[in-house]
Amino acid sequence: MIKIGTKTEQKNASRAMFGLANFKIFIFTLVFGIVLIIRASRNCTRSLQWPLPLIILGVFLLLISVVGFFGSYDHGSFLLRLYLYVMFFIITALVAFIVFAYVVTAKGSGRSELNRAYRDYYLADYSGWLEERVSGSHWRKISSCIRDHSKVCKKMTRGVGETADMFFLRTLKPIESGCCKPPTECGFVYVNETTWDTGGGFVGSSNMDCTRWSNDQQQLCYSCDSCKAGVLASLKKSWRKVSYIYILVVVFLVIAYLGGWNSLNIQLENKK
Structure with a gap:
């Protein structure tokens, strides 16, 4: 009787912890997914933020967390096995994305x-893969958004008589530096x-952006490589911040994954 009670308590505790972990995954994924969609919809670089693949991955995570929760009560262990297989794929995909983002x-x-x-x-300072993301039709959409929607350069002007020395002491954002002024x-x-x-x-420089610059407020340096580089610099910061969150997510998913294996082992032992 003591052994049965001990096993029952162990099984119930395992179910509770595993169910709670998957409930937290469900809530976190739901909230983070909503935030991701809102941020992507407001960002001129939304096409570079990987919103769709990550949202799809988030949907899978939502569904599999529900499967894992019910799987802990599935005596046949089919749902739990399904949970473990899919969770392994999700963890692998997230790790691959994090590594890719850093590379x-x-x-x-x-x-x-x-x-x-x-x-x-300077655009040449960035990887070839990123350079391709800001070329052709991609760049036309991004640059027009920066000019007409975000109005970064218009917001940069302070409307006061700012001297050159005062301007040179300003800490400009990458897009402001790359798109709103010449190199x-x-x-x-x-x-x-x-x-x-x-x-x-242009004075003593072979940089083609010097010929692309225009004082026309609708042109400025939106066609410059420096503007593309400024966008990529902002994107780099954004990706790095998001990757920190995904690292925490992976750690949490690994813990939940190990909890799933523990629940499966308990179910298999109870069948013996």
Whole structure:
């Protein structure tokens, strides 16, 4: 009688812990999925944020957490086995995504410029895979969104008489630095935040962005490689932040996965 009671208590405790873990996974995935959708809908780089694959993965995680919860009460252990197989796939996919995100964002960062608080950004500093994500039709959509929807450059102007020295001491965001002003190496003379005296041409630089720059507020440097690099720099920061969350998710999923194996072992022992 003591052994039966001990096994029963062990089984109930295992069910409770496993069920609670899957309930937490369900709630976290639901909340995180909603936040991800909202952020993606407001972001000009939503096509680069991998919202659809991650949302699909989140849906699988929602469903499998429910399967795991009921699987802990499934004496036939079919649902629990299904849970373990699918959970292994999800964990593997998340680990692969994290590794991929770190590999493709390993290269690239802003370059410091003399007497400037802000950094300049160069497309050549980033991986080829990321460069392809900001080319052709992809870039036309992103650049038009930055110009017409986000209005980053318009918001950058302070509407006061800011001198060149004051502007050079500003810490600009990557997109502001890359899209709203010409590269420092062009040698253009500052007039205001988004207007620069080109002196009739670029000065001693082979950077093609110097010829792409325009004081037309609808053009600026939206067609520049520096603008693309600024977008990728922002994307890199975003991916790194998200990857930290996914690392925590993977750790939690591994714990739940091990709990599933424990529940399965208990069920198999009770059948003997």
